[in-house]
Amino acid sequence: MSENDIQLVQEFQAGNEKAFNQLVLKYQTRIFNLVYRMIRNTEEAKDLAQDIFVKAYQGLKQFRGESSFSTWLYQIAVNSSINYSNSKRWKNLVSIFEAKEPEAAWGNPVQDIQKEKINQAIDQAILSLPPQQRSVFILRHYEELPYQEIARLAGRSEGALKANYFQAVQKLKKKLAHLR
Amino acid sequence: MKECEIYQQDLADYVNKKLSAQEEKGLLLHLADCLACQRELKEIEATLLLFQKEREEEHSEAFWAGFAAEVREKIQSKKEKVPIFKPGWVLIPVGILLVLFVAASLFKVDQRFLSQKERQTGGRLVWLESQASQKSFDQELEQSLENLSQEVEKIYWQDEDIVTLLAELNEEQFKKLEEKVKKLNL
Numbered sequence: 001m002s003e004n005d006i007q008l009v010q011e012f013q014a015g016n017e018k019a020f021n022q023l024v025l026k027y028q029t030r031i032f033n034l035v036y037r038m039i040r041n042t043e044e045a046k047d048l049a050q051d052i053f054v055k056a057y058q059g060l061k062q063f064r065g066e067s068s069f070s071t072w073l074y075q076i077a078v079n080s081s082i083n084y085s086n087s088k089r090w091k092n093l094v095s096i097f098e099a100k101e102p103e104a105a106w107g108n109p110v111q112d113i114q115k116e117k118i119n120q121a122i123d124q125a126i127l128s129l130p131p132q133q134r135s136v137f138i139l140r141h142y143e144e145l146p147y148q149e150i151a152r153l154a155g156r157s158e159g160a161l162k163a164n165y166f167q168a169v170q171k172l173k174k175k176l177a178h179l180r
Numbered sequence: 181m182k183e184c185e186i187y188q189q190d191l192a193d194y195v196n197k198k199l200s201a202q203e204e205k206g207l208l209l210h211l212a213d214c215l216a217c218q219r220e221l222k223e224i225e226a227t228l229l230l231f232q233k234e235r236e237e238e239h240s241e242a243f244w245a246g247f248a249a250e251v252r253e254k255i256q257s258k259k260e261k262v263p264i265f266k267p268g269w270v271l272i273p274v275g276i277l278l279v280l281f282v283a284a285s286l287f288k289v290d291q292r293f294l295s296q297k298e299r300q301t302g303g304r305l306v307w308l309e310s311q312a313s314q315k316s317f318d319q320e321l322e323q324s325l326e327n328l329s330q331e332v333e334k335i336y337w338q339d340e341d342i343v344t345l346l347a348e349l350n351e352e353q354f355k356k357l358e359e360k361v362k363k364l365n366l
Contacts, residue, residue, distance in 0.1 A: 024248045036237055046247070053251045054258060119235050141196070141231070166189040173227045180226040
Protein backbone atom coordinates (compact mmCIF):
# COMPACT_ATOMS: atom_id res chain seq x y z
CA MET A 1 0.00 0.00 0.00
CA SER A 2 1.37 3.43 -0.86
CA GLU A 3 2.50 5.51 2.12
CA ASN A 4 -0.07 8.14 1.28
CA ASP A 5 -2.89 5.60 1.27
CA ILE A 6 -1.84 4.15 4.64
CA GLN A 7 -1.76 7.61 6.11
CA LEU A 8 -5.16 8.57 4.71
CA VAL A 9 -6.74 5.30 5.89
CA GLN A 10 -5.29 5.77 9.39
CA GLU A 11 -6.47 9.37 9.50
CA PHE A 12 -9.96 8.28 8.48
CA GLN A 13 -9.98 5.51 11.08
CA ALA A 14 -8.99 8.13 13.66
CA GLY A 15 -12.08 10.14 12.75
CA ASN A 16 -10.92 12.49 9.99
CA GLU A 17 -13.72 12.33 7.41
CA LYS A 18 -11.82 14.56 4.98
CA ALA A 19 -9.20 11.84 4.54
CA PHE A 20 -11.86 9.67 2.89
CA ASN A 21 -12.68 12.48 0.45
CA GLN A 22 -9.05 12.50 -0.60
CA LEU A 23 -9.16 8.75 -1.21
CA VAL A 24 -12.28 9.23 -3.37
CA LEU A 25 -10.58 11.96 -5.40
CA LYS A 26 -7.51 9.81 -5.86
CA TYR A 27 -9.34 6.67 -7.04
CA GLN A 28 -12.56 7.96 -8.63
CA THR A 29 -11.28 7.84 -12.23
CA ARG A 30 -9.75 4.37 -11.92
CA ILE A 31 -12.82 2.91 -10.25
CA PHE A 32 -15.18 4.59 -12.70
CA ASN A 33 -13.18 3.32 -15.69
CA LEU A 34 -13.10 -0.22 -14.30
CA VAL A 35 -16.86 -0.21 -13.70
CA TYR A 36 -17.58 1.43 -17.05
CA ARG A 37 -15.56 -1.24 -18.87
CA MET A 38 -17.56 -3.89 -17.06
CA ILE A 39 -21.05 -2.50 -17.62
CA ARG A 40 -20.58 -0.19 -20.64
CA ASN A 41 -23.03 2.51 -19.61
CA THR A 42 -21.79 5.90 -18.41
CA GLU A 43 -24.63 6.91 -16.08
CA GLU A 44 -24.99 3.48 -14.53
CA ALA A 45 -21.23 3.23 -14.14
CA LYS A 46 -21.09 6.57 -12.33
CA ASP A 47 -23.87 5.53 -9.99
CA LEU A 48 -22.28 2.15 -9.30
CA ALA A 49 -18.81 3.66 -8.79
CA GLN A 50 -20.30 6.00 -6.18
CA ASP A 51 -22.00 3.06 -4.46
CA ILE A 52 -18.61 1.30 -4.38
CA PHE A 53 -17.14 4.24 -2.47
CA VAL A 54 -20.10 4.16 -0.09
CA LYS A 55 -19.38 0.47 0.58
CA ALA A 56 -15.70 1.30 1.06
CA TYR A 57 -16.64 4.02 3.54
CA GLN A 58 -18.77 1.56 5.52
CA GLY A 59 -16.02 -1.07 5.61
CA LEU A 60 -12.97 1.12 6.02
CA LYS A 61 -13.22 1.30 9.82
CA GLN A 62 -12.69 -2.49 9.92
CA PHE A 63 -9.94 -2.44 7.26
CA ARG A 64 -6.79 -3.96 8.81
CA GLY A 65 -4.39 -3.35 5.93
CA GLU A 66 -3.77 -7.02 5.13
CA SER A 67 -3.79 -6.04 1.45
CA SER A 68 -3.18 -2.62 -0.07
CA PHE A 69 -6.07 -0.15 -0.01
CA SER A 70 -6.17 -0.11 -3.82
CA THR A 71 -6.42 -3.94 -3.99
CA TRP A 72 -9.17 -3.89 -1.37
CA LEU A 73 -11.05 -1.16 -3.26
CA TYR A 74 -10.64 -2.99 -6.57
CA GLN A 75 -12.00 -6.13 -4.93
CA ILE A 76 -15.16 -4.26 -3.90
CA ALA A 77 -15.42 -2.75 -7.40
CA VAL A 78 -15.02 -6.07 -9.21
CA ASN A 79 -17.49 -7.89 -6.95
CA SER A 80 -20.03 -5.07 -7.20
CA SER A 81 -19.70 -4.97 -10.99
CA ILE A 82 -20.15 -8.75 -11.25
CA ASN A 83 -23.21 -8.62 -8.99
CA TYR A 84 -24.61 -5.71 -10.95
CA SER A 85 -24.05 -7.53 -14.25
CA ASN A 86 -25.88 -10.53 -12.86
CA SER A 87 -28.85 -8.50 -11.73
CA LYS A 88 -32.13 -8.45 -13.62
CA ARG A 89 -32.06 -4.70 -13.92
CA TRP A 90 -28.85 -4.98 -15.87
CA LYS A 91 -30.19 -7.65 -18.20
CA ASN A 92 -33.06 -5.36 -19.16
CA LEU A 93 -30.67 -2.53 -19.90
CA VAL A 94 -28.57 -4.74 -22.16
CA SER A 95 -31.57 -5.63 -24.30
CA ILE A 96 -32.37 -1.95 -24.83
CA PHE A 97 -28.75 -1.22 -25.51
CA GLU A 98 -28.44 -3.98 -28.09
CA ALA A 99 -31.33 -2.60 -30.10
CA LYS A 100 -29.66 0.80 -30.52
CA GLU A 101 -28.56 1.78 -34.06
CA PRO A 102 -25.24 3.60 -34.62
CA GLU A 103 -25.68 7.35 -34.92
CA ALA A 104 -23.76 9.66 -37.21
CA ALA A 105 -21.93 12.49 -35.50
CA TRP A 106 -20.67 15.86 -36.72
CA GLY A 107 -17.36 15.79 -38.55
CA ASN A 108 -16.63 12.89 -40.88
CA PRO A 109 -19.93 10.97 -40.88
CA VAL A 110 -18.63 7.82 -42.64
CA GLN A 111 -15.62 7.49 -40.36
CA ASP A 112 -17.72 8.27 -37.29
CA ILE A 113 -20.33 5.66 -38.17
CA GLN A 114 -17.55 3.13 -38.74
CA LYS A 115 -16.01 3.98 -35.36
CA GLU A 116 -19.37 3.83 -33.63
CA LYS A 117 -19.98 0.41 -35.21
CA ILE A 118 -16.68 -0.85 -33.83
CA ASN A 119 -17.49 0.58 -30.40
CA GLN A 120 -20.90 -1.04 -30.32
CA ALA A 121 -19.53 -4.36 -31.52
CA ILE A 122 -16.86 -4.27 -28.80
CA ASP A 123 -19.47 -3.31 -26.16
CA GLN A 124 -21.72 -6.17 -27.21
CA ALA A 125 -18.86 -8.66 -27.44
CA ILE A 126 -17.63 -7.76 -23.95
CA LEU A 127 -21.15 -7.84 -22.51
CA SER A 128 -21.65 -11.29 -23.98
CA LEU A 129 -18.87 -12.66 -21.76
CA PRO A 130 -19.95 -14.18 -18.45
CA PRO A 131 -19.39 -11.49 -15.75
CA GLN A 132 -16.55 -13.31 -13.99
CA GLN A 133 -14.71 -13.99 -17.27
CA ARG A 134 -15.36 -10.40 -18.30
CA SER A 135 -13.78 -9.10 -15.11
CA VAL A 136 -10.64 -11.20 -15.76
CA PHE A 137 -10.38 -9.82 -19.31
CA ILE A 138 -10.82 -6.24 -18.15
CA LEU A 139 -8.33 -6.51 -15.29
CA ARG A 140 -5.76 -8.09 -17.57
CA HIS A 141 -6.31 -6.25 -20.85
CA TYR A 142 -7.36 -2.74 -19.79
CA GLU A 143 -6.03 -2.46 -16.25
CA GLU A 144 -2.89 -4.41 -17.21
CA LEU A 145 -2.72 -6.09 -13.81
CA PRO A 146 -0.38 -9.08 -13.41
CA TYR A 147 -2.07 -12.47 -12.91
CA GLN A 148 -0.71 -12.56 -9.36
CA GLU A 149 -2.63 -9.39 -8.48
CA ILE A 150 -5.81 -10.58 -10.22
CA ALA A 151 -5.55 -13.88 -8.33
CA ARG A 152 -5.42 -11.93 -5.07
CA LEU A 153 -8.45 -9.88 -6.11
CA ALA A 154 -10.52 -12.78 -7.37
CA GLY A 155 -9.38 -15.41 -4.87
CA ARG A 156 -8.54 -17.85 -7.67
CA SER A 157 -5.41 -19.55 -8.94
CA GLU A 158 -3.22 -17.91 -11.57
CA GLY A 159 -3.59 -20.96 -13.84
CA ALA A 160 -7.38 -20.73 -13.75
CA LEU A 161 -7.26 -17.01 -14.50
CA LYS A 162 -4.89 -17.52 -17.41
CA ALA A 163 -7.28 -20.11 -18.89
CA ASN A 164 -10.19 -17.72 -18.26
CA TYR A 165 -8.42 -14.89 -20.07
CA PHE A 166 -7.64 -17.18 -23.01
CA GLN A 167 -11.30 -18.26 -23.24
CA ALA A 168 -12.42 -14.63 -23.14
CA VAL A 169 -10.02 -13.71 -25.98
CA GLN A 170 -11.28 -16.67 -28.03
CA LYS A 171 -14.91 -15.58 -27.60
CA LEU A 172 -14.10 -11.97 -28.47
CA LYS A 173 -12.18 -13.14 -31.53
CA LYS A 174 -15.27 -14.97 -32.78
CA LYS A 175 -17.69 -12.13 -31.94
CA LEU A 176 -15.53 -9.53 -33.70
CA ALA A 177 -14.50 -11.66 -36.68
CA HIS A 178 -16.66 -9.58 -39.06
CA LEU A 179 -14.71 -6.40 -38.22
CA ARG A 180 -11.20 -7.76 -38.70
CA MET B 181 -3.12 -30.18 -22.64
CA LYS B 182 -1.52 -30.09 -26.09
CA GLU B 183 1.66 -28.08 -26.63
CA CYS B 184 -0.13 -25.66 -28.97
CA GLU B 185 -2.89 -24.95 -26.41
CA ILE B 186 -0.30 -24.05 -23.79
CA TYR B 187 1.42 -21.60 -26.13
CA GLN B 188 -1.87 -20.19 -27.44
CA GLN B 189 -2.75 -19.11 -23.89
CA ASP B 190 0.24 -16.75 -24.08
CA LEU B 191 -0.54 -15.21 -27.48
CA ALA B 192 -2.69 -12.31 -26.21
CA ASP B 193 -0.09 -11.48 -23.57
CA TYR B 194 2.58 -11.65 -26.28
CA VAL B 195 0.64 -9.17 -28.44
CA ASN B 196 0.26 -6.85 -25.43
CA LYS B 197 3.96 -7.29 -24.58
CA LYS B 198 3.21 -8.80 -21.17
CA LEU B 199 5.38 -11.91 -21.34
CA SER B 200 8.66 -12.34 -19.52
CA ALA B 201 11.79 -12.69 -21.68
CA GLN B 202 11.90 -16.41 -20.98
CA GLU B 203 8.23 -16.97 -21.85
CA GLU B 204 8.61 -14.94 -25.04
CA LYS B 205 11.67 -16.91 -26.10
CA GLY B 206 9.82 -20.22 -25.65
CA LEU B 207 6.80 -18.95 -27.56
CA LEU B 208 8.89 -17.63 -30.48
CA LEU B 209 10.67 -20.97 -30.76
CA HIS B 210 7.33 -22.74 -30.96
CA LEU B 211 5.87 -20.22 -33.43
CA ALA B 212 8.80 -20.69 -35.79
CA ASP B 213 7.71 -24.30 -36.37
CA CYS B 214 3.92 -24.14 -35.89
CA LEU B 215 1.71 -22.82 -38.68
CA ALA B 216 -1.52 -23.24 -36.67
CA CYS B 217 -0.19 -21.02 -33.88
CA GLN B 218 1.10 -18.46 -36.39
CA ARG B 219 -2.42 -18.25 -37.86
CA GLU B 220 -3.92 -17.96 -34.37
CA LEU B 221 -1.47 -15.17 -33.52
CA LYS B 222 -2.54 -13.17 -36.59
CA GLU B 223 -6.23 -13.50 -35.64
CA ILE B 224 -5.61 -12.45 -32.05
CA GLU B 225 -3.47 -9.51 -33.20
CA ALA B 226 -6.25 -8.33 -35.52
CA THR B 227 -8.85 -8.71 -32.74
CA LEU B 228 -6.85 -6.82 -30.13
CA LEU B 229 -6.09 -4.10 -32.66
CA LEU B 230 -9.83 -3.33 -32.71
CA PHE B 231 -9.63 -2.53 -29.01
CA GLN B 232 -7.07 0.17 -29.78
CA LYS B 233 -9.68 1.85 -31.99
CA GLU B 234 -12.19 1.80 -29.17
CA ARG B 235 -13.36 5.16 -27.87
CA GLU B 236 -11.81 6.57 -24.75
CA GLU B 237 -14.39 7.58 -22.17
CA GLU B 238 -13.37 11.12 -21.34
CA HIS B 239 -15.50 13.25 -19.09
CA SER B 240 -15.69 16.91 -18.41
CA GLU B 241 -14.43 18.53 -15.20
CA ALA B 242 -18.05 19.05 -14.24
CA PHE B 243 -18.61 15.30 -14.35
CA TRP B 244 -15.82 14.72 -11.85
CA ALA B 245 -16.45 17.86 -9.82
CA GLY B 246 -19.73 16.54 -8.54
CA PHE B 247 -18.56 12.95 -8.06
CA ALA B 248 -17.04 13.15 -4.57
CA ALA B 249 -19.84 15.44 -3.37
CA GLU B 250 -22.43 12.92 -4.57
CA VAL B 251 -20.58 10.10 -2.78
CA ARG B 252 -20.68 12.20 0.40
CA GLU B 253 -24.43 12.80 -0.07
CA LYS B 254 -25.05 9.07 -0.49
CA ILE B 255 -23.05 8.32 2.68
CA GLN B 256 -24.98 10.98 4.55
CA SER B 257 -28.36 9.73 3.35
CA LYS B 258 -27.42 6.18 4.43
CA LYS B 259 -26.49 7.49 7.87
CA GLU B 260 -29.70 9.47 8.26
CA LYS B 261 -31.94 6.83 6.78
CA VAL B 262 -34.85 6.28 9.17
CA PRO B 263 -36.02 2.68 9.11
CA ILE B 264 -39.03 2.61 6.80
CA PHE B 265 -42.13 0.89 8.12
CA LYS B 266 -42.52 -2.49 6.50
CA PRO B 267 -45.93 -4.23 6.75
CA GLY B 268 -44.11 -7.52 7.29
CA TRP B 269 -42.88 -6.34 10.69
CA VAL B 270 -46.50 -6.25 11.97
CA LEU B 271 -48.17 -8.80 9.72
CA ILE B 272 -45.80 -11.67 10.56
CA PRO B 273 -46.25 -11.49 14.38
CA VAL B 274 -50.01 -10.92 13.92
CA GLY B 275 -50.16 -13.96 11.65
CA ILE B 276 -48.29 -16.09 14.19
CA LEU B 277 -50.62 -14.95 16.99
CA LEU B 278 -53.65 -15.71 14.81
CA VAL B 279 -52.41 -19.22 14.08
CA LEU B 280 -51.75 -19.82 17.77
CA PHE B 281 -55.23 -18.50 18.66
CA VAL B 282 -56.94 -20.74 16.09
CA ALA B 283 -54.90 -23.74 17.25
CA ALA B 284 -55.81 -23.03 20.89
CA SER B 285 -59.54 -22.69 19.98
CA LEU B 286 -59.53 -25.98 18.08
CA PHE B 287 -57.75 -27.63 20.97
CA LYS B 288 -60.47 -26.44 23.38
CA VAL B 289 -63.27 -27.71 21.14
CA ASP B 290 -61.58 -31.06 20.85
CA GLN B 291 -61.13 -31.30 24.61
CA ARG B 292 -64.81 -30.53 25.19
CA PHE B 293 -65.80 -33.10 22.56
CA LEU B 294 -63.63 -35.72 24.22
CA SER B 295 -65.03 -35.10 27.70
CA GLN B 296 -68.58 -35.40 26.27
CA LYS B 297 -67.60 -38.69 24.69
CA GLU B 298 -66.21 -39.87 27.98
CA ARG B 299 -69.54 -39.27 29.72
CA GLN B 300 -71.51 -41.24 27.09
CA THR B 301 -72.43 -44.87 27.86
CA GLY B 302 -71.24 -47.68 25.64
CA GLY B 303 -67.95 -46.09 24.91
CA ARG B 304 -64.99 -44.95 26.94
CA LEU B 305 -62.26 -42.75 25.71
CA VAL B 306 -59.14 -42.11 27.65
CA TRP B 307 -57.89 -38.55 28.01
CA LEU B 308 -54.21 -39.04 28.58
CA GLU B 309 -53.52 -35.98 30.69
CA SER B 310 -56.44 -36.71 33.01
CA GLN B 311 -54.87 -39.98 34.14
CA ALA B 312 -53.62 -39.85 37.69
CA SER B 313 -50.78 -42.23 37.15
CA GLN B 314 -49.02 -44.29 34.53
CA LYS B 315 -50.25 -47.50 36.20
CA SER B 316 -53.95 -46.74 35.82
CA PHE B 317 -53.32 -45.59 32.28
CA ASP B 318 -51.66 -48.93 31.48
CA GLN B 319 -54.64 -50.80 32.94
CA GLU B 320 -57.07 -48.73 30.89
CA LEU B 321 -55.03 -49.32 27.79
CA GLU B 322 -54.84 -53.06 28.39
CA GLN B 323 -58.61 -53.25 28.94
CA SER B 324 -59.30 -51.25 25.80
CA LEU B 325 -57.06 -53.48 23.71
CA GLU B 326 -58.75 -56.60 25.08
CA ASN B 327 -62.21 -55.19 24.29
CA LEU B 328 -61.03 -54.30 20.85
CA SER B 329 -59.63 -57.78 20.12
CA GLN B 330 -62.91 -59.34 21.32
CA GLU B 331 -64.87 -57.07 19.01
CA VAL B 332 -62.61 -57.97 16.09
CA GLU B 333 -62.89 -61.68 16.87
CA LYS B 334 -66.66 -61.42 17.05
CA ILE B 335 -66.88 -59.70 13.67
CA TYR B 336 -64.51 -62.27 12.20
CA TRP B 337 -66.52 -65.26 13.32
CA GLN B 338 -69.81 -63.64 12.19
CA ASP B 339 -68.56 -63.36 8.65
CA GLU B 340 -66.89 -66.78 8.50
CA ASP B 341 -68.58 -69.65 6.58
CA ILE B 342 -69.65 -72.56 8.97
CA VAL B 343 -68.37 -75.25 6.58
CA THR B 344 -64.93 -73.63 6.46
CA LEU B 345 -64.89 -73.40 10.26
CA LEU B 346 -65.81 -77.10 10.75
CA ALA B 347 -63.17 -78.15 8.24
CA GLU B 348 -60.48 -76.44 10.33
CA LEU B 349 -61.33 -78.46 13.48
CA ASN B 350 -59.41 -81.63 14.35
CA GLU B 351 -61.19 -84.79 15.45
CA GLU B 352 -61.03 -84.05 19.20
CA GLN B 353 -62.31 -80.52 18.78
CA PHE B 354 -65.07 -81.79 16.52
CA LYS B 355 -66.21 -84.34 19.15
CA LYS B 356 -66.27 -81.66 21.88
CA LEU B 357 -68.36 -79.44 19.67
CA GLU B 358 -70.69 -82.30 18.88
CA GLU B 359 -71.24 -82.98 22.61
CA LYS B 360 -71.94 -79.33 23.32
CA VAL B 361 -74.49 -79.19 20.49
CA LYS B 362 -76.23 -82.35 21.85
CA LYS B 363 -76.44 -80.75 25.33
CA LEU B 364 -78.20 -77.72 23.85
CA ASN B 365 -81.16 -80.05 22.95
CA LEU B 366 -82.02 -78.19 19.83
